[in-house]
Amino acid sequence: MRISLTVNGKQYSHDVEPRLSLAHYLREVLNLTGTHIGCDTSSCGACTITLNGDAVKSCTLLAVQADGCEIVTIEGMANGAELHPIQESFKENHGLQCGFCTPGMVMTASDILKNNPNPTEEEIRHGLEGNFCRCTGYHNIVKSIQQAAEKINQ
Amino acid sequence: MIPAKFDYIKVSSINEAVDLVDKHGFDAKILAGGHSLIPAMKLRLNTPSILIDISGIEGMNEIKESGDEIIVGANCTHKQIMSSDLVKNQLNILAQTAATIGDVQVRNRGTIGGSLAHSDPSADYPATVLACDAKIEVTSKNGSRTIDAEDFFQGIFTTALEDDEIITAVRFPKVKDGNYQKFYQSASRFAVVGVAVVKDGNGVKVGITGVADTPYRAKAVEKAYDGSTDAATHAVDGVDVMSDHFADSEYRAHLAKVMVKKALA
Ligand SMILES: Cc1cc2nc3c(=O)[nH]c(=O)nc-3n(C[C@H](O)[C@H](O)[C@H](O)COP(=O)(O)OP(=O)(O)OC[C@H]3O[C@@H](n4cnc5c(N)ncnc54)[C@H](O)[C@@H]3O)c2cc1C
Ligand code: FES
Ligand code: FES
Numbered sequence: 001m002r003i004s005l006t007v008n009g010k011q012y013s014h015d016v017e018p019r020l021s022l023a024h025y026l027r028e029v030l031n032l033t034g035t036h037i038g039c040d041t042s043s044c045g046a047c048t049i050t051l052n053g054d055a056v057k058s059c060t061l062l063a064v065q066a067d068g069c070e071i072v073t074i075e076g077m078a079n080g081a082e083l084h085p086i087q088e089s090f091k092e093n094h095g096l097q098c099g100f101c102t103p104g105m106v107m108t109a110s111d112i113l114k115n116n117p118n119p120t121e122e123e124i125r126h127g128l129e130g131n132f133c134r135c136t137g138y139h140n141i142v143k144s145i146q147q148a149a150e151k152i153n154q
Numbered sequence: 155m156i157p158a159k160f161d162y163i164k165v166s167s168i169n170e171a172v173d174l175v176d177k178h179g180f181d182a183k184i185l186a187g188g189h190s191l192i193p194a195m196k197l198r199l200n201t202p203s204i205l206i207d208i209s210g211i212e213g214m215n216e217i218k219e220s221g222d223e224i225i226v227g228a229n230c231t232h233k234q235i236m237s238s239d240l241v242k243n244q245l246n247i248l249a250q251t252a253a254t255i256g257d258v259q260v261r262n263r264g265t266i267g268g269s270l271a272h273s274d275p276s277a278d279y280p281a282t283v284l285a286c287d288a289k290i291e292v293t294s295k296n297g298s299r300t301i302d303a304e305d306f307f308q309g310i311f312t313t314a315l316e317d318d319e320i321i322t323a324v325r326f327p328k329v330k331d332g333n334y335q336k337f338y339q340s341a342s343r344f345a346v347v348g349v350a351v352v353k354d355g356n357g358v359k360v361g362i363t364g365v366a367d368t369p370y371r372a373k374a375v376e377k378a379y380d381g382s383t384d385a386a387t388h389a390v391d392g393v394d395v396m397s398d399h400f401a402d403s404e405y406r407a408h409l410a411k412v413m414v415k416k417a418l419a
Contacts, residue, residue, distance in 0.1 A: 001162060018160055019156060019157045019160060040155050042189065042192075043342070045259060048259055055259050056259050056263050057259045057263075060193060060263070061188065062162070065185075065207065108258060108259065111258055112258065130258055130259045130260060131257075
């Protein structure tokens, strides 16, 4: 089936099998391997991207469901060499250890901050319920998102 | 984990959807948010040969006020329901319930219609739909009908929906004094026990999910209610309490009473 969609501002059109997940489409067809697949069962959040602005788990979406949609992946966050404030804050606060969960954390953080520009620590922790960090680096992830909120609101 | 092969059609009207369901019968599955169906298809617990995506049907994702009722389109996402001012002002118990579901990403995709049709025994909405005495609007090629919440849930993953019927909307009465209390499964965030209480004059309506294989109205609690929380001891009267690796039946029965007490307070 033919799908057309926008990923990180670029228009793509491909023939895909309906059973292809969006995560596999991004990784294997578009070679955007920043979107990680951890559990493939909608539990870990590593595959989180935004679809029309909302964070979703791309392992639990079919590529055909994204037809006509606007997608942003971790590769679309930076503006050239200039990191997105959320990425910058992760870098400054040691918000990543092995980095496996980071793309999903950053994309979920963008949804949290879009809906709530001044979240409390508790609201950030609730917002991250769908994202696991196997290195258990939650403390600094939360700190990174707190600082990102400050940067964005400046 | 890759699902078995299937065809995919995105429809733009209810008529188109019911025609296709009628034509393909058991081989077809409705796809809404996909957050119960796609995981099941990846495990090959479900192997439909055609998916009918109803998410683009106009009007099915709206929340409207109509007289004394709030009408929630079946395709409304949990996120949409928890953030709707209309729901928050007139039916806060539903906004409260939606906000407890899964996580940010799940709430951005999952729908109320999908949740009710799927009827997971640990899903949250059933408790609230029961306590509110909501009505479920369904349509098939043969016409439309309304199913009362109490008749809708019939067993584990089993509802009063016929194979060819699609939920189009859920009609709720406005509720001033309602309250949903949930004890979370620590990993999935589903309800180990979920209790919805709607108070109306001197009476109370209590819906319970997660405790039995079918969500139920706790009629014994409603009957014993005297304005205090004492009636909570009747939470599982006459109920066959589930047992699983999250909670055995003795613990779950105890938890049900505690959660009813909290919800009545
Ligand atoms: C990680 C995770 C955590 C979750 N946590 C919770 C939780 O805490 N509480 C909770 O209640 N749920 C939870 N869920 C389930 C979630 O709420 C699902 O979104 C919901 O159960 C199904 O809605 P859907 O729109 O995704 O339906 P789909 O997956 O698209 O469909 C589910 C079933 O319903 C049928 N269907 C869908 N729409 C209709 C319709 N309008 N008419 C007739 N049949 C229809 C489909 O054919 C299918 O059989 C969780 C899911 C995940 C993945
Ligand atoms: S890979 Fe999608 S949630 Fe884990
Ligand atoms: S940094 Fe290693 S999984 Fe989170």
